[in-house]
Amino acid sequence: MTRKIVSLTALAAASALVLAGCSSAADDGADASSDNSDKSITLWLAGGDTPDELRDYLKKEFTAETGATLNIQQQDWGDLVTKLTTSLPDANNTPDVAELGNTQSSTFTNVGAFLDVSDLYEELGGSKLLQSFVDAGKVGEKNYALPYYFGSRAVFTRADVWAAAGVEQPTTLDEFNAGVAAVNAADPLGIPDFSGFYLGGQDWRNGISWIFANDGDLATVKDGTWTSTLASENTLKGLAQLQELYKSASNAPNDAKDSNQYIYLNDSDEIKDAEGAVTSNTSLSAATIMAPTWAHWSIGTLGADADGKATRTWDDTKNAVFALPGNDGKPAPVFAGGSNIGISATSKNPELAKSLLKIIYSGEYQTMLGQNGLGPANSDYVDSLGDDQFAEALIASASNSKLTPAAPGWATVEGSLVMEEFFSKIEGATDLKALAKEYDAKLTPMLNGE
């Protein structure tokens, strides 16, 4: 009888367990003491973008300068916001310095997650730092998060397919829009489901370039209040062009997101038989994609390096890369990729964290960033990117790039996938303006963090 009561309780408890899911933050063993040699600070880097060479340099340099130890922990981009949300407020678990996406910066700086580093700003580079990123990490006149590195989006094409379709490389945005539609209609190789320009239905990060290129904007701010402007005249112009691209140039699925589009540019993919011979030659299905410039490592002819690891070799006869052209002779304003970096407001070792920032903004480290294809935050060192066509495309497209609104609720907008949802409905919309208005109504309260 009591057994039944217990099992009842257990059952009630089991159903309560359903709701008790809570992720615990990663723990780092930073303990403070009077002498630096047994002090340590923690740096969170997002994803694998910062190469090992640079990480080792930071650790070595930091110990040489301060005598303390630097722990570097890599966090996934996917759950970075979650981890920051749970760890930064907690002095015992917070990373001392953390990298985060440039579009996520404003949300965290606005709630006071980062330390005020205005006093260091001039020393770290001042006006030479990439200003759009600096603004994303600013609240009022104070600097909280600073630029770490920038990337940018460029157009990658199959030049041979464009040539077979008899279409010239475009020099203006209008030419680009017409060109990808023409290549799509021609489909010179007779590939089923071929895309002149592969643009996923939910791929807003590439899609917003058309909004920016028509002088449109996602949102405007007045007296500290943000208003979503999807239904403004210029934005609608860009949306109409996108709708046309979705209809006449892209056969990407309506639910495809911004991920690995480059695989569609390659002749063959990784499907091989037991002997390692490629069995599938069907994967070329797009003549054009947009991707961050570092995608070039994944485009080209399949080969192997000395260790037998699969590599791809860029082939100029097949591929081309260029910045998305605007209609005014300049590159179109694309969405700037990249990261900011800041010191946690609850850090127990703010002085050591500041020493680390000084190393990150030193000429030597900035140069190392550039040599690894990451755009250095300080404009003095942009030359270190080199002068190959990828660096050129990166620098050209970044020269006019834009960021998403620096609104307090922008990370919320990204987290709720509302932009993805809006973009997926563009192709099928009979009344773009009504659709834009519907999403303006959803976005405005979110932007203001309500």
Add this chain to the structure above:
Amino acid sequence: MTTQNLVLGQADPPRQARPRKKGRSTPYLLVIPACGILILALGYPLVWQFITSMQRFGLSQQFGQPPEFVWFDNYVTLFTDPYMWTVVARSLAFCLVTAAVTMAIGTLMALLMNAVHTAVRITLQISMLLAWAMPVVAAMTVWNWLIDWRRGVLNSVLTGIGLDFQNHNWLADPLSFFVVAMVIVVWMSVPFVAFSIYAGLTQVSTEVLEAAQLDGATLSQRLRFIIVPIIRPVLAIILLLQVIWDLRVFTQIRLLQDVGSIASETNLLGTYIYQLGVGSSDFAMASAVSIFVLVLTVALSWFYVRSMLKEDES
């Protein structure tokens, strides 16, 4: 295990209650540690959740701003939002259909295991155990490869037998998304159901079945009038667990959403709470939905709880 006890309880002949020597409090004393741990481990988050659901609690509160108390505002916002009801209806439909299908297939598998030769049964059990033991994320990766719209095995097989499924995207349409999700969830839950019911079937004595057979009872009659009544307690608890699990299904849906589909069209309660709390940092709203799910779970379990109480009284 509760199920084990229930089964035994059914099969044992009723015993004479012995006069109690010890005080009546002993059983309660024995229960105290279990209850204490439950209250500690579950009570705190539950109370926190309940309080939070009556506040405005966003990212600024997470970073130390005092939360504002708004009583039932969040609930009002929630229940006047048609999207919430869409998600609730979707979740209930998904949960009931999936649980029913799981139960049906699981029961058939159990009957099969009961009927076949030992070697065949062990093969069956091992393969089901593997399907059950596979970590969800790893299994989902394989499933995602299978249904991939460009290179998936599924499309290639269907195209191979002459149907036109070249580059068919299974996740774009919400209905086919949920069919895929249901197949995956069922595949993962059938082993547990089959094993539990098989355990129940071992309690059905062969003599009774043979006697019934001699009296001319057909297979379906034996199933209906002998087997099902004997294993009813097992069926009840398994069905209830399936309903609760399928109501709060999260990982499978979330990982499928990462691959394709428009999230707002395929959210179930689990992913909706995640999107509100983790995605939008609206912890108060997420708590309110969680409390609602708790109430829903209790409501769904009510029929089972009531029958247990009735048994207690008799």
